[in-house]
Amino acid sequence: MAEKLEGNMLIAQSGGPTMVINQSLVGAVIEARKHPAIKGVFGSLHAIQGVLDGNFVDMRKETPANLEKVAATPSSALGSARKKPSADDCRRIFANLAKNNVRYFFYIGGNDSAEATHIINEEAQKADYAFRCFHIPKTIDNDLKENDHTPGFASAARFVACAVMGDNLDNRALPGVKIDVVMGRNAGFLTAASALARVYPDDGPHLIYLPERTFSFDRFIADVQEVYARHKRCVIAVSEGISDEKGEAIASKFSKEVDSHGNKQLSGTGALGDVLAAEIRARTPITRVRADTFGYLQRSFPGMVSEVDAREARAVGAEAVKLAISGIESGSVAIRRKPGKKYRAYYECVPLRNVARETRHVPDSFMAESGNDVTPAFLDYIRPLVGRLPGIGRLKAAPLGRK
Amino acid sequence: MAEKLEGNMLIAQSGGPTMVINQSLVGAVIEARKHPAIKGVFGSLHAIQGVLDGNFVDMRKETPANLEKVAATPSSALGSARKKPSADDCRRIFANLAKNNVRYFFYIGGNDSAEATHIINEEAQKADYAFRCFHIPKTIDNDLKENDHTPGFASAARFVACAVMGDNLDNRALPGVKIDVVMGRNAGFLTAASALARVYPDDGPHLIYLPERTFSFDRFIADVQEVYARHKRCVIAVSEGISDEKGEAIASKFSKEVDSHGNKQLSGTGALGDVLAAEIRARTPITRVRADTFGYLQRSFPGMVSEVDAREARAVGAEAVKLAISGIESGSVAIRRKPGKKYRAYYECVPLRNVARETRHVPDSFMAESGNDVTPAFLDYIRPLVGRLPGIGRLKAAPLGRK
Numbered sequence: 001m002a003e004k005l006e007g008n009m010l011i012a013q014s015g016g017p018t019m020v021i022n023q024s025l026v027g028a029v030i031e032a033r034k035h036p037a038i039k040g041v042f043g044s045l046h047a048i049q050g051v052l053d054g055n056f057v058d059m060r061k062e063t064p065a066n067l068e069k070v071a072a073t074p075s076s077a078l079g080s081a082r083k084k085p086s087a088d089d090c091r092r093i094f095a096n097l098a099k100n101n102v103r104y105f106f107y108i109g110g111n112d113s114a115e116a117t118h119i120i121n122e123e124a125q126k127a128d129y130a131f132r133c134f135h136i137p138k139t140i141d142n143d144l145k146e147n148d149h150t151p152g153f154a155s156a157a158r159f160v161a162c163a164v165m166g167d168n169l170d171n172r173a174l175p176g177v178k179i180d181v182v183m184g185r186n187a188g189f190l191t192a193a194s195a196l197a198r199v200y201p202d203d204g205p206h207l208i209y210l211p212e213r214t215f216s217f218d219r220f221i222a223d224v225q226e227v228y229a230r231h232k233r234c235v236i237a238v239s240e241g242i243s244d245e246k247g248e249a250i251a252s253k254f255s256k257e258v259d260s261h262g263n264k265q266l267s268g269t270g271a272l273g274d275v276l277a278a279e280i281r282a283r284t285p286i287t288r289v290r291a292d293t294f295g296y297l298q299r300s301f302p303g304m305v306s307e308v309d310a311r312e313a314r315a316v317g318a319e320a321v322k323l324a325i326s327g328i329e330s331g332s333v334a335i336r337r338k339p340g341k342k343y344r345a346y347y348e349c350v351p352l353r354n355v356a357r358e359t360r361h362v363p364d365s366f367m368a369e370s371g372n373d374v375t376p377a378f379l380d381y382i383r384p385l386v387g388r389l390p391g392i393g394r395l396k397a398a399p400l401g402r403k
Numbered sequence: 404m405a406e407k408l409e410g411n412m413l414i415a416q417s418g419g420p421t422m423v424i425n426q427s428l429v430g431a432v433i434e435a436r437k438h439p440a441i442k443g444v445f446g447s448l449h450a451i452q453g454v455l456d457g458n459f460v461d462m463r464k465e466t467p468a469n470l471e472k473v474a475a476t477p478s479s480a481l482g483s484a485r486k487k488p489s490a491d492d493c494r495r496i497f498a499n500l501a502k503n504n505v506r507y508f509f510y511i512g513g514n515d516s517a518e519a520t521h522i523i524n525e526e527a528q529k530a531d532y533a534f535r536c537f538h539i540p541k542t543i544d545n546d547l548k549e550n551d552h553t554p555g556f557a558s559a560a561r562f563v564a565c566a567v568m569g570d571n572l573d574n575r576a577l578p579g580v581k582i583d584v585v586m587g588r589n590a591g592f593l594t595a596a597s598a599l600a601r602v603y604p605d606d607g608p609h610l611i612y613l614p615e616r617t618f619s620f621d622r623f624i625a626d627v628q629e630v631y632a633r634h635k636r637c638v639i640a641v642s643e644g645i646s647d648e649k650g651e652a653i654a655s656k657f658s659k660e661v662d663s664h665g666n667k668q669l670s671g672t673g674a675l676g677d678v679l680a681a682e683i684r685a686r687t688p689i690t691r692v693r694a695d696t697f698g699y700l701q702r703s704f705p706g707m708v709s710e711v712d713a714r715e716a717r718a719v720g721a722e723a724v725k726l727a728i729s730g731i732e733s734g735s736v737a738i739r740r741k742p743g744k745k746y747r748a749y750y751e752c753v754p755l756r757n758v759a760r761e762t763r764h765v766p767d768s769f770m771a772e773s774g775n776d777v778t779p780a781f782l783d784y785i786r787p788l789v790g791r792l793p794g795i796g797r798l799k800a801a802p803l804g805r806k
Contacts, residue, residue, distance in 0.1 A: 013576075016577070017572070017573050022796075042803070042806075045802065053805065054805045055805065056802065056803045056806050057798060057802050057803060058800045058803055059798075059800065061799070061800035062799060062800055063799075066796060066799055069794060069795075069796025070796035070798055072793075072794065072796065073794075073796040075569065075573045075575065076576040077797065077798050078798070079575065079576050079577075080576040080577050081577070082577065096806075099806075100806050162704060162705050162706060163700050163704065166703035166704045167699055167700070167703060169477055169478035169703055169705075170420050170477075170478045170699050170702065170703040172478065172482070173420045173478045173479040173482050173483040174482075174484070174485065178699070269676075269680070269693070270672060270673010270674065270676060270677055270694070270696050271673065271677060273672075274672050274674060277672070290672070290698075290699065291672060291673070292696065292697075292698030292699055292700065293673050293695065293696065293698075294695075295693075295695030295696075296569075296570055296573050296581070296695055297566050297569065297570070297695065297697070299573065300569035300573040301565060301569045302565050302568050302569050302572075302792075302793035302795065303565060303793040389705075389706075390705035390706040391475065391476075392476050392705065393469060393473040393474075393475065393476040394473065394476075394480065395446070395473055395481070396465060396466075396469055397460045397464035397465055398460070399448065399458060399460050400445070400460060400461055402456065402457045402458065403445075403457035403458075403459050403499075403502075
């Protein structure tokens, strides 16, 4: 057997936090500490920024007990960044990795992070630097290619399902129209997860709008009126990323900030919900119209973790280290699902470029023909990921009639 | 011993739902079913509206198992209403109660509901109608006179504490200014509860604004800049009810709807958060500024119940029935706290008029001199109500210095 590549390891967390991103960090660190070839185990503070600045912490100093506490804590313990590294940044990053004898590099993040990992790996190859370079998947948007689903998604989906479940009960007690705006710029998986909130046949969400379908205000108003006529109330789950026929996000018309990827900031404002509510007030006789934007709560809420999500997030972190130690040079760990009724996942190493940049969308088979709902196939797909939701009761006695 | 008053019982749920209002309903119904003097046990659908319309359900038809399921479900199982009954409504309500031989009337709600209960009771007295008439406390705002705290508050506080705890972790990973808008028109107890989110000394919320103190934009901007200079980030909890020096709610300047009590609707819109965020962007060099409005999630989220809250909400429901059966004619069940280190509550019957209409505010002893924080006395007050919060971990190793 060939000798193992010896040197230091660096791990970083990028992009939006999730409830289980620290599971992946801890999974990788605990696995790394088992292998003598890996010398220093460093964490980079604030993602790529920490690599650029050489701002590291020594992950060997953490006790197993504290690592477990961190693993169970939402949001990125090492800090994150939204910075998209330029080609020049990538050269500086690689130079800093080489200077610190980093031979094992792990980057936890979404498709932008996979792309950065890919570029850094290419720099290492150009320099003929012996290097192991892995992307560890993470995103609540569930939009990574090659993956059945991504770590972070199921816990965020659990939050959204519970939130809409509660909101549906609230709306049933005090009827009106309620709009819930859910995260997801380009992929509607998280908004689709709101369908899990339904327990009884007349439960909301009654309408679900995903960014994969063109949003029309006329159609929206007609849908709301139809539901309201039937149920005397209406709960709506809408993605922050819904777009008009030109592909422009409705929310971006009211947004102030642009991120480093050139995208208008859609989260962290209640504007989209307010615009949709105003439209209903203006164009229908319905008076009680409310909108809530779930915002950052859906990605960082403590105590809402899906067990499957936590387990898999831990596993993909450990898996990346095992692959690197086994001699594979680079890749991304993808989560796949075994066929069959019982849910079982497995992990596969896929080329970095397969996961980089591109977005996976909600497939047609998961979206209803109506354009405002999901299909049973989507529910079959998501149920085992999210796990058992809180039980919901209803009074069963029929009304006594006018007394 | 005098004979018990015989007749039917009617119970209703009013105002904004809470996570434990069904505990009070079920507590009263289970207690009522023990007493032979109480014949029919009816629930009124949609609060006062159901009493006006004679729209009842038979609560004797519910199985104990289903009642337990309902008790554990957030929001008002009987439906609610925001209708404020006029004097004429109260006469009609009383006429309908008498027509249905309702001798035991229980109304679960806030101070407006206590007032309605009081007026209905006065109608019964005028008519010399033998009647037992009780208000059962409920409000996430914690603003009922005579009560140490109110059912519904602790579970909503638990949600707010968890939400800000997660948000603080998110803000620590991706630094910037984060504003969280919390419910509470006139009383800031729920916003104050955000202070429970702090685990480490530099944790947010760094600033807390309650409606009990005049809100000044200049002061706000200065506070944010001071915190940002110290921590390079800032998490802010702000009540939807914050008001200017004229007493006008800041949010009401951007609100469209007026409720039946003549109040401008403050919830169900993200406008206040967006206005505060815009102000920070305009008047400071800080670029990453986000706002979330917790909205209806904080009162109806399943699986977030405080155990103490659930137990007490059940108890006040049962207690009201016991008081009525014991021969007391009317009152409201108030929650009091026994002195001493260990938390213990007890229940007392207080006159309806003592709880009606007026609002209890956050006392000065709970608010810091600075005008932007709570005191340790407030934390001592709230901790036993909310219970143990999810554990939060942090990496402990010190940075390695520039590598």
